[in-house]
Amino acid sequence: MKQPVPPADAPPTPPNPASGPAAAPAGGPRARAGANKFPVVALCGSAGSLEAFEEFFGALPERSGLAFVVVTHLGPTPYSQLPQVLQNFTPLPVVEATDGLRVRPNHVYVIPPDADLSLLHGCLFLLRPTQPPGHRLPINFFLESLAKDAGPWAACIIFSGLGADGSAGLKAVMENFGMVVAQDPATAAFDAMPRAALATEFVDFALAPAQMPTELLAYAARLQASGGPGPRLPLTTAAAAAQPAHALQKIFVLIRQRTGHDFSFYKRNTMFRRIERRMNAHQIKEFADYVRYLQHNPAEVEQLFRELLIGVTKFFRDPAAFQSLQAHLQPLVLAKEPRSTVRVWAPGCSTGEEVYSLAMLLLECLDAVGHSRGLKLQLFATDIAPDAIDFARAGRYPATIAADVPPERLARFFNLEDGHYQIRKEVRDTVVFALHDVNKDAPFTKLDLLCCRNLLIYLSAELQRNLLPVFHYALRPGGILFLGPSENLTGFQDLFQPLDGKWKISRRLETTALPTRLLNFPFSLSPRPPAAAHPATMPSAAAAARPGGPFAALVQKNLLTAYTPPAVVITPKGEILYVNGRTGKYLEPAPGVGTLNLFEMARDELRVELSGAVHQALQTQKDVTVARARVATATGPQLVRLSVRHLEGPEALAGLLLVAFEDQPTPRRGRRAKGEGPDEGPAAAASRDAAAALDQELQYTKRRLQTTVEEMESSLEELKSANEELQSANEELQSTNEEAMTNKEEMQSLNEELMTLNMQYLAKTEEFSQTASDMKNLLDATEIAIIFLDNNLTIKRFTPHVRDIINLLPSDVGRPLAHFASNLRYEHLLRDAQQVLDRLTSVEANIQTTGGAWYTMRILPYRSIDNYINGAVLTFTDVTALKQLEAQLQETARFADSLQEAVPQPSVVLDAQLCVRLANNAFAEAFGLVAADVRGQPLAALSGGAWNQPALRAQLAQLLDLAHPHDQFDGLALTANFAGLGPRRVVLYGRRLLRQGQPTGQVLLGVEVPSPPA
Structure with a gap:
């Protein structure tokens, strides 16, 4: 998700809005004052x-x-x-x-x-x-x-x-x-x-x-x-106190309908306070009003969803924790098999800072163990917030991360582009980002490291109890679990061994209890086991685990409603779960290994009656009573009434039997022998003889029954042996079933991983498709002919404008450039391309086609993002218009020169520094100069300095001053001593030269040399 990633110190626990006034929020002493x-x-x-x-x-x-x-x-x-x-x-x-x-x-x-x-x-x-x-x-x-x-x-x-x-x-x-x-x-x-x-x-x-x-x-x-933020509830009635809780569930329903994510397993107090912030932003005081507002404003549901997933994270958060993690990762990476993969999962990755920190850490670990072993990295970063995943996948962060990332890591793993830091490709390629909900989606498996920092503290205790076995299941043996400093493994010490108690770094332990816990995984698609098994098939181990706590209270309540005599509660197999009263007269410990089976503990006289009564009760599903069972005591035989009753009531008692023992009045013999009555008469003697005969017959019947019992015991032993074999087979079947379920979960995890990779590849494909489209439109818009060649000078790609130079078709991709003739008046195209590949230097030339068009050709090495040379790039820029303009300018210059030469009057063109740009032959002849030599010379230096006159300089300066309104002067008479000519009088005029009505920064100086008087 953008699953919530809180700060290292857990936020203060807010009050429960449904339970009364709030306690003061956490904070320093001032906040608690x-x-x-x-x-x-x-x-x-x-x-x-x-x-x-x-x-x-x-x-x-x-x-x-x-x-x-x-x-x-x-x-x-x-x-x-x-x-x-x-x-x-x-x-x-x-x-x-x-x-x-x-x-x-x-x-x-x-x-x-x-x-x-x-x-x-x-x-x-x-x-x-x-x-x-x-x-x-x-x-x-x-x-x-x-x-x-x-x-x-x-x-x-x-x-x-x-x-x-x-x-x-x-x-x-x-x-x-x-x-x-x-x-x-x-x-x-x-x-x-x-x-x-x-x-x-x-x-x-x-x-x-x-x-x-x-x-x-x-x-x-x-x-x-x-007294602090958070919704305050009236304390008048329980119903009033429950209203915000109901409203919260309604809000969760709206969020789930809109986003598909269920927040009901997140801590309610935190959710209340986040929701209350949104209510304050809209000036809404009642939860019911906010629920209605959400119903009418789907955009607010989206905003609330984003706010519930606050991603407060940064690079190398808690640097000491990452140092400790690196110390424990180093031996784990060192122990990996050569050419294997180090697998990491970071659920709740938010905007990616933490998973990129892990990637940098592991790349440094690989540097330490050496790259010769061929180890690879694969990090899975997941969240439920699509915006956060997109941001993280781009790997572009503001310059402020320089405060969190050490300079050496900035230099190695980042590129500074337009005021932002871009994660380098070698780091981004190790991370796969995907949408994933730890509450319902299968985990990634066979992990060496699972980093889930500051996510569990926002989840309910029930969801935490479900997720920690999931994390254990996802890790390899010896894999490392990295939690936040405010999270713990309470109740799961048998699954993880602490490595660093302060920073919550633990190692996965092997345990035999995990396959059973797999049934409770939140992502499991297999059916959950039924709450109560059928009485005839209930495993003894499960039955033996029932006693204690609420179960004992249920049994006692059931006994008190109907029985007061000694009794035991048994399973259909006779295993004793509960004993009420003194049962030593009827039961005794069986010889051998200790057992709590009723049939083995029953005294010999009661064993047959008990076995028959229990069997009859199970067969008929009715209560059974044996009225006159007999048991030997220290004072003689004792009649006992045995009652076998099916327990009814709560689900925990379903399928169990209650066996009660009630002593019955027993007639006594030998009263006369002890002098306790009068002498016997004939009737009494006859009765005694009849009783003796009956006693003999009873002894005979007992012997027959004893033989039958022994035979039944033998059969029972055989049945017991067969039952043990059946139970062993059942356990093997159960083990096989658990292995199948584990394999099913692994297959589901692999399927989830493949789906994640598929999503990543689809995202990259879309990105590459968009990039290709942008590149195509860019190349088409530039109207530049470009040919991409590989290292063998084979054509990889070209733009449509290449056809004006070389007649290429789309089917020509993959063919050598040497197979094609161009219409260039240039014979060294292939030589120059090979030279660029050999020397890694660029080549540039102006080339004309046979049709008269001109192109500027540039050949550059083709460098990949990783700075590898993968061929050459030939670009042809059409400069025909520039060449034509250049020819026109040259023609214009020649025409101006010829026009200047055709003027018989001496004249000279000066630039802004009063240097000669052009002097005609009349000027050179009039003052004994060579026209070609005076170009570029300062006017003041010509003719021995004769032109260095203050009045002339002032007039020329006014012409060059754009702020001066006058653009010419006439009739400036000067007398100067010209070298080689002597003193002479000249009359000058000046003109400001314009181009398209705008000053050019040049002036024309004309000279009139009056004829000397006759």
Whole structure:
């Protein structure tokens, strides 16, 4: 899912809304101080935030009861003017934070320069920054400590600023049920920080600074009225207290209908507090109203679903935990067989930071053991949030992760692109991302490492008990389980051996109890065993496990309703489950190995009667009574009435029998012999003789019965032996059935894994298809002819415009380029391509076709993403228009030169530095110069400096000055001493040269040389 990934310290446990008033939320001593609780508001900003602070404090009442901590980006200067500036905005006391300063309401505290600020037990503490100035994130640092210390009494506001500082810290505030506000980007001078905060989708309000105090005060009022966040219930009736619980179930139903995911196994208190945040955002006070709101707004169901799956995670979270994990992974990787695969599963991966951290860790382990063994990595990262999976699969993270990832790992595993860090391909290729719900989908199996950190603490105890055997089943023998610091293995010590108690790293243990637990896996498709087996087939081991606790109470209750004599409760096989009263007169321990079987413990005189009565009761399914059974006692024979009754009532007693022993009055003989009566008469003697005869007949019958009993015992032994064989066969069948079920679960897990891989491949196929489409459209739009060749100069791909140069068809892909003739007036195309492959240097040339078109040809090595040379790329850019323009310009220049030469009057063209660009022959002849030599020379240097005249320079400067309105001058007379010619008088005129009505930065200087007087 984006299965919830909470911070390392578990969030405070909220009160049960259905059970009465809430307890105070967890936090520091200040948060537990009862009436002293008050919200602490972090005001976070950077560039452009001062104006926002002024508007915020201007709308804030003087006695709000809130404490404010201002955290901004300050340079490493020894002194800050920010407290004095803020003091001008508010009447509240504004002070700079110092170590141990206790936070009090109606005060403003400002972070000092070059320091990281934290909050512990309501006091501020300063830390020296460990990151360089360009990588520091003081806002994230403070918000994380604020969230842990103040819990639901924390609030943060993200004001104007550059970068994304604060977007990670606000998640911690939201995770601990605090309030999150961002400045409306439309009102921010720099909207980067507010937009980064809003992109997390965990912002309660996006407001202008002047509107924020109203929402803060309303939130504080709700906290003070209820003692903390969370829905408050009336305590009038039990029905009223149960209403939110019913509403919660309805919300779960709506979420399941919309998303297919069931949150009923998550801890209810946490769910209540997350839902209450959404209710506050919409100003909804009653749960029933929010249920109706969800019914009419499916988008709110989606938003609630995302908010229930808060992904507060980061790279190498708890660095000490990852160091410990690496120490335990190293020998595990070293023990792997060569060319085998290290398999890892990270359920609840959120946005992927943790699974990529594992991938980097394992790649370092592979480096340590050496790559010669050919070990491979395969990491499965799953979640129920599609948006989180897409984000993680892209592997593109903001630059703020530099605070969490060491520089050496940044350099090796990341590429910096456009202000973001991109996970390198070698890391992304080891991870497979997929949608997966641990509550209902089969697990990945044969794992060496299973990392499930801070997910179990959000699940109910019942679901945790189901998942831990699943994790044991998914791991290989000796595999490692990596949990969060707030999670434990209570009740499952027989499945895992702790390796690091602090960071919850454990090793899988072998156990014989697991196959039975497989039946209770949440993903199992096999039917669950029935609650009560048929009486004739109930296994003795299961029956023997019943006594104790509620079972004994049920038996006693059943006995008290109908019996008071000694009795025993047995299974159909005679195993004694419960004994009531003194039964020593009727039962005695059997010789040999101890047993609790009624038929073996019964005294000899009762064994036949008991066996027959129980057998008859089972056959007829009716109660049976033996009226005059006899048992020998120390005082003589005793008549006993045996009763066998089927127990009725609760399911736990189904199929059991109750055997009761009741003593009956027994006639005594020998009263006369003891002098206890008168002498016998004839009738008495006759009666005695008849009794003796009857006694002899009874003895004979008993001997016959004894023989019959012995025969029956022999048959019973045979039946018992056969039963033992049948039971052994049954156990083997059960073992085979369990193995089949295990294989079925493994096949289901493999099927789940194949489906996951298929989803990954489909996603990559879509990505590659989109990339190919983008590339095709890009190449078509550029109208550049491109040919892709492999290392053998065989055509791999080409664009349609190549056909203007080489007549290629789609079927020509795979054929050598040498097989085709081009219409280029160039014979060294193949030679240049081979040279590029041999020397890995580019070749560029301008080439003309036989049709007169011109192309700029470039041949470059084809480099893969991994910087391998896989051929060459030939590009042909059409420059025919440029060539034609170049020819036109050359023709124009030649025409201008000829026109200049045709003018008989001396003239010269000067550039902006008054250097000669062009001088005609008339000018050269008039002043004894060579036209070709004067080009590029300063005008002031010609003719021995005769042209270096201040008046001339001033006129030319005005022509070159674009701000000057005049673009010409005429009749400038000068007299100068020209070298080789002597003193001469010249008359000059100047013109500003234009192109398409715009100045060119050049001027034309014309010279008139008056004829000397006659």
